[in-house]
Amino acid sequence: DQQVKQNSPSLSVQEGRISILNCDYTNSMFDYFLWYKKYPAEGPTFLISISSIKDKNEDGRFTVFLNKSAKHLSLHIVPSQPGDSAVYFCAASGSTSGSRLTFGEGTQLTVNP
Amino acid sequence: GAGVSQTPSNKVTEKGKYVELRCDPISGHTALYWYRQSLGQGPEFLIYFQGTGAADDSGLPNDRFFAVRPEGSVSTLKIQRTERGDSAVYLCASSPTGGRYHTEAFFGQGTRLTVV
DSSP: OOSEEOOOSEEEEETTSOEEEEEEEOOTTEEEEEEEEEOTTSOOEEEEEEETTOSEEEETTEEEEEETTTTEEEEEESSOOGGGOEEEEEEEEETTTTTOOEEOOOEEEEEEO | OOSOEEEOSEEEEOTTOOEEEEEEOOTTOOEEEEEEEOTTSOOEEEEEEETTEEEEOTTOOSTTEEEEOTTSSOEEEEEOSOOGGGOEEEEEEEESSOSSOOTTOEEOOOEEEEEO
């Protein structure tokens, strides 16, 4: 069963506009969420995280929102830049899963100049 | 080197053969993770080492898969009697301390394994 789902395989936005990437989870034991970015032929790179005690975390152009009741989180990138074009993975961990991360399938973001 | 290094970058092997994938973590990082990423999927957890010991190996799919980290640094993922379904990118990550909030986990570029 897919405990973390990213339902949009791809997203295309114009440079300067907002990019919104979505992620849903089913395991109510998850309490820590992360976003990773991956360029081709490179490993994933940590971007931003959020604990379940918060509903928002912001770091520069990147903001993650968490809606626990809906088991949904989103990553907002504003303004989007062409260099943001990459695959974005949502990941989660919980008290019963130790150090393992459960990843979503990823969303390919393309930012057009 | 400064980052996590994985060798080889690419490995093509015949079905039934044995393969070893190597991971050199960032110096001083005590925690090391192996993940597997199949085409169109996100990384899937395999095993986590804290120092020399496997703290969590619950993600290893079956007994054909084994991993070691004898000196608490370099790790080797070993796959026996490879099957075509083992074809994937194998990712290694390390972090200074491990634990649940390994936001400081740094990933290598991965080893692309193709079983023909």
